[in-house]
Amino acid sequence: MKEYIYLVPLFPLLGFLLIGFTWSRMPRKWVSIIGCTSVGLSTVLGFGAIIDWLLTMGSHHPFVKTLYVWLPLKTAVPLDIPFAFQLDALSALMVAFVTFVGFWIHIYSMGYMAHEEGYNRFFAYLNLFMFAMLTLVLADNFLLMFVGWEGVGLCSYLLIGFYYQEKWPADSGKKAFIVNRIGDFGFLVGIFFIATHFGTLRYEEVFAKLQADPGAYLGVAGIIALCLFVGATGKSAQLPLYVWLPDAMAGPTPVSALIHAATMVTAGVYMVARCNLFFRASPTAMAVVAVVGALTALFAASMGLAQTDIKKVLAYSTISQLGYMFLAAGVGAYAVAMFHVFTHAFFKACLFLGSGSLIHACHTNDIFEMGGLKKVMKTTHWTFLFSTLAIAGIPIWAGFFSKDAILASVFAFAQHHHGWAYLLYGLAAVTAFMTAFYMFRLYFIVFHGEYRGHGHPHESPRSMTLPLQVLGIGSLLVGLVGVPAVISHLFHVPNVIEKFLHPLTPEVEGLAETTFHLSDSMEWILIFGSILIACGGIALAWWLYKADPEWKRIKAFTAAFPRLHKTVFNKYYVDEFYDATAVGGTIKLSKASAAFDQGVIDGTVNGMRHATVGTSLLSGFFDLRVVDGAVNGLAWLNKFCGDLFRRVQTGVVQNYVFVFALGVFLSLGLYLLLK
Amino acid sequence: MTVHALFFYLFAALALLGAVGVVALRQPIQGAVSLLLTLLSVAALFLLRGAEFLAAAQIVIYAGGILAIFLFAIMFVAYREEEKRRRWHPQWPAAVVLGLGLAATLLAFLLRPALGVPAGLGAAQAAAGGNTEALAEVLFRTYLVPFEVISLFLIVAMVGGILMASWGVKR
Amino acid sequence: MITATHYLVLSACLFGIGAVGVMVRKNLITLLLSIELMLNAVNLNLIAFSHQWGDMLGQVFAIFVMAVAAGEAAIGLGIITAIYRNRGTVEADQVRGMEG
């Protein structure tokens, strides 16, 4: 069955082609069937292939299925880049949850999008996205990964701009695309460095060379790692390229759940984990990853504190959780990072789908126009509560295990290696507190108290609640695959995920290590510490929003610090800063170069004629017209100004010749100076 | 100073004079006559370098052919309105500076080229039996293909010239 | 003794004057005449080098340059005629519908 691994991305592609190229002629029922079946088939096939691979080869040996040779790098044949898919521990994990969560989100979309225009287009894009995402994770070389990488970016762009009648989604789509391109630029530079220094782009070959002689690549590995990390910050919305993700919420909610929470945004973490050998070769790169991750986590969480749009709260929490993952990767705990990717996919997808259900019912995104929904929307309520508990880090829910593992890894890293990492631990702990607080703030505001909106909210249709139930139960259970060491000793349950992902991070002499051990007592202390932090956050939310139905306390607080609230609410004005600098700067630059082309050169030319009286007089001697003009002083001045103004917009062939000759002159002069 | 040098300086001066005339004189027709002066001087300079055929071609093709087309065109389009307008583009001071600069930089490169004693054309021409014969040898043996292509080029020029001149009627 | 350098100096001057003509003359016909000046400068070079190296390559090239000059003149004057008929002018800076 593993032989058919290539069908896993292929099915959604077929779905896309079928739906996409019949345009709007295919009836909705067929679209739903094709759209969901294609992903369903890849889910079944994906799981089948993984099981088959585990049974026949074991998780230590990657399985590669080559379709055809894509691109040669050298004239020698073995160094060709194939169009090939690779099944190993990392890609198996990704395939498993991408197809599973993706399938349920497709089901959900049937209900959510039922009354929307462009139903076919939506499913076509969604299927195309699944194809790109699965290509990304299954690729056996960097170039193919880049195909998927660009593909998911394109789909994300198309889906964010789905409601194209409105200006905001269209702009947000463009923002997402451009910010992602900046990240991709880093990734691409990294790929070129790999190609030039290793002569190949296949994971197996690149990493084999690196493992065989890490010393030879120490310098370049750091540069490559940083380039790749730039790509990761773009795709996974880390500082400073996170700005596109909150705006991406303009897309339909299932898209936010699938692309901007569960799958695409974690591609950066996946890539860093995939390339862990590069990062481990450079302590600087690792430190950069860890610090960026920790700062993003804290920064985004603090921005989530004051948002009123339910999807924006979730968006900032996604950024913050992604920061956590990078923090884990930065301290070398790649398996832990992937574990959090895994659990996060479930509870964050569930949260987004839940918010979609709420929006569907209340027709608003504003949490202050919801409230008291606990009674009317029972399924949505309990699934939302489950996933909120998971993200807050309450024991036995999935988020607790992965988050605790991250905190423990950071602590252990600080203890064993670098004392400064205690600071990161502190940041992560504060973030955990904030997360618990703002998530329960959301929960209390939306589900408790009185209903503050208009209309009559009702529970969503079955096709929407079923995925909620599945993912809700998932966010309760999936954490059990990665229990902490102490508990694993106590109850004799193995830490499945760590074992499974072990081949991902081979121990290599000269590269940073990836596993740390804490004493049992220390681990217990940390576990209780993180539970305490989570409970503290929840308690504060309860005290401010549940125990105080009039919200007097929080109102008094914002009244006391208006500026702080405003700053946080406006997301620290980062968008405004970018608009003023980067975006504005580029436009200005291009305008300036346009002006240079048309104006400055010509202006200089004319300036030389007009600016100096001497030249003007000289030209007057030769030119009757100017002498005439000079007699009528005013008329001349008038014409001169008009002339100059007109000249700024050139189009005159002599100016072009002039610039040409100037180019020749300067080029000759350059060589005259050099010699 | 030999006679050879005297002739060189004379014709060089005339060529430059003609060139300045092309750029500076008001009427295109004056410019064309000025160019004729340059062309003839250059033909003379060709002779001084032993390129008899080229000198003849210069007079026949350039002075006879090309310049005739120019005069024709001048008669046709540009005779009347010229006097009222300024003849130079406003960028002219800068352009003159640049042109002088260009010539100066070129001279800086060309003044002391690492060239040895000139070989002269004696040997090559003697082998073929004269200037024209030597030229034909190279032209029709080595450069046969470009020679054929240049005939296509002239066809394009002819067809294109006729086409363009026949268009442009205001719609 | 007249050397190749003399010719080079003359040709550089002619080339420069021709370039100035292209840059400053508004009348398209005079502009073309200036281009002919530049081509003559090239021919002077070729002849001088031909003499220097003692081969006929430069002279052959010069013939081709003349042929090309003839062709260019034909096309150029065709374009000028067309523009004159279309716009009623032969001044280069009057012909500017596109810019920016």
Next chain:
Amino acid sequence: MTVILPAILLAAAGLLLLLLRLVNLKRDGVALGVALGGLAAAALALALIRPPAWGLPYFDGTVTLDPAGFFLQFVVFGATALVLLLSWDYIREGGWGMTEYAALLLLATVGMVFLIISTDFLSLYVGLETMALASYVLAGYARGEGRSFEAAMKYFVLGAFSSAVLLYGISLIYGATGTLNLIETARLLPTPPGKLYLAGMVMVACGMLFKVAAVPFHLWTPDVYQGAPTPITAFFSIGPKAAAFAAFLRIFSTAFGTTAREWSILLGLACVLTMVAGNLMAIVQDNVKRMLAYSSIGSAGFVLLGLLAQNTWGATGVLYYLFAYLFAITGAFSVVLFLKTKEYGGERVDDFRGLSRRHPWIAFAMLVFLLSLIGVPGTAGFVGKFFLFGGAIQGGFILPAVIGILMSAVSAWYFFRLVVNMYIAPEEPETERRGWPVVLAVGVCVAGTILFGLWPMAVTRFLLETPLLAR
């Protein structure tokens, strides 16, 4: 003889068309048929030339057919054929007559062929001038449209000036080496290079940079591209450019190959300037033809990267990128033509509004072309850029390569303005149906872009495994 047989066939077809015009047989269909037939015959003749004939000097070394020349000839044949298809509606609507038009296109192609296969400055120059002269006329072909004449005039004045500069450079190179043959030049170049050579090299470089529209010799491009008839704009953006790059590669890699250290300073500067200015200028344009003109300036900068690199990847990149560019840019212009309803229809960015609703297939095709121009993987453009950037990094030109990658990210910005208009804007009234040749051209371009993006092997293998340039 066999080596120039394709050119002979093309010239024969061109002359036949002129003859048809003389006997007043002016059927457009016949003209298109003869022209396409001539191209097909030429392509066939070329394809039948077997490797033993490759790389050998013919006609006293004036022409040589090497793998690069072999490959690029197909590119220019393809360009001419596609442009002929594109022109069908355009020329007929103008009532301008296909016969002379097709003849001029074919003769321009003959010029390009000689530009591509020449290994001698003289034949290279003659080819260049033939191509250029036909181009001037073609730029002015939309008679009655003032801006078309204006384009012809600007192109002509600057072209003549640049060829004078180029010639001056060639004469100096001749003075420095005593030969006109490119391969001989490489052998006879004095070391260290003298002043005569340096001045000649700089002026040849300036002349060639003009032909490929590199900054600061690019000023003619936007005006000419905007003013010329749209099919001819498509032609200019790939045909003459590909041929000029072939000559560029031949002159600088072969003839001046030993002095790469000297010229890489100048070309490196031009390359960076071109990439930056071209792509930035494209952002502020509202006219699609002008935007594509600036983007093609930027693309010339990318190709120059490959030239700078002076290695296998770089040369492969130059050829493959031009190949991919053929499909992408011709396709993009054919979509612009597809939208031409009234005077300048399809030229404003706004004309693309709601295209995905009106003509979903055409919109999809345009998306594919734009993705290829941006260099998104899966399209042929990506493969080309991959080799260009990779080659530059390998050759040690890291800064230019990084700037290039960044600029190719910037290109997404302005291209996506079109995409946004196609997919995300409200729809506008229906356009009329177009003839089959345009649709066929769009189809071929889409197929080529996707096919050679997903299966570049056949071509890249050929390019990587043979020594591309005759030495």
